[in-house]
Amino acid sequence: MSIAASGPTDERPDISWPLRTERLLIRPATPADAAAVWEYRSLPKVYEWITAAPSSFVEFEYHFSAPERLALTLIVELPGDEPQVIGDLMLRRGDAYAQAEVRDRARDAEVELGWVLNPAYTRRGYATEAIRALMNAAFDQLGAHRVIAACFAANEPSWRVMERLGMRREEYSRASSLHRSGEWMDSMTYAILSSDPR
Numbered sequence: 001m002s003i004a005a006s007g008p009t010d011e012r013p014d015i016s017w018p019l020r021t022e023r024l025l026i027r028p029a030t031p032a033d034a035a036a037v038w039e040y041r042s043l044p045k046v047y048e049w050i051t052a053a054p055s056s057f058v059e060f061e062y063h064f065s066a067p068e069r070l071a072l073t074l075i076v077e078l079p080g081d082e083p084q085v086i087g088d089l090m091l092r093r094g095d096a097y098a099q100a101e102v103r104d105r106a107r108d109a110e111v112e113l114g115w116v117l118n119p120a121y122t123r124r125g126y127a128t129e130a131i132r133a134l135m136n137a138a139f140d141q142l143g144a145h146r147v148i149a150a151c152f153a154a155n156e157p158s159w160r161v162m163e164r165l166g167m168r169r170e171e172y173s174r175a176s177s178l179h180r181s182g183e184w185m186d187s188m189t190y191a192i193l194s195s196d197p198r
């Protein structure tokens with residue numbers, strides 16, 4: 001789910017890609033990734049908690065390939081001779097709230113992250129490893145002040161990732177988010193500051 005502040009842009013964040021971790025490679029998405037991403041995003045257990053559940057590949061590919069969406073999307077790969085796409089991440093920059101006199105200093109101070117992993121690759125620490133690398137890049141390369149993320153409170157695997165990353169639960173909102181089932185559900189917001197231990 002998404003809580004970001006700024007409007008759409010098709011500018012890529014100024015990070016030196018790819019990011020490499022012990023086991024993974026993280027790189028900007030391209031239109032050619034649509035089929036690999038659709039393979040897992042079309043599964044009910046994956047789209048249960050995410051913003052959109054497109055009804056066909058054609059519809060998915062149309063939205064995935066939009067420049068403003070591609071600019072937010074990173075691909076998580078298992079590197080090798082035949083790299084395997086195992087998930088995707090979102091990074092969206094936004095302005096923090098600031099009083100008028102200091103507004104310039106709050107520009108792009110907040111980065112929101114999101115994540116989806118192919119269920120064939122869950123429970124191995126890949127999501128935490130990839131998001132940690134992206135979070136570090138948000139602080140160290142983009143100069144972010146705060147990194148935030150949100151989820152339905154019922155999405156335990158997602159908030160467990162946030163807690164493993166050292167993010168703090170800052171908000172628990174009752175019946176604040178409407179699930180496509182029609183139910184108003186609780187949601188949570190987590191954050192970590194650049195000055196926090198990582």
Ligand SMILES: CC(C)(COP(=O)(O)OP(=O)(O)OC[C@H]1O[C@@H](n2cnc3c(N)ncnc32)[C@H](O)[C@@H]1OP(=O)(O)O)[C@@H](O)C(=O)NCCC(=O)NCCS
Nearest residue numbers: 001046049115116117122123124125126127128151157158
């Ligand atoms: C949210 C999501 C990415 C979490 O995936 P995940 O596999 O639980 O997270 P990780 O890849 O970091 O793996 C961590 C788990 O692997 C276990 N693990 C196994 N081997 C490990 C290793 N070598 N290193 C680290 N963790 C390991 C951890 O103990 C942890 O399990 P636990 O939560 O039961 O303690 C995944 O459930 C998902 O894509 N869901 C659908 C989309 C979604 O909901 N997105 C978020 C919307 S807000």
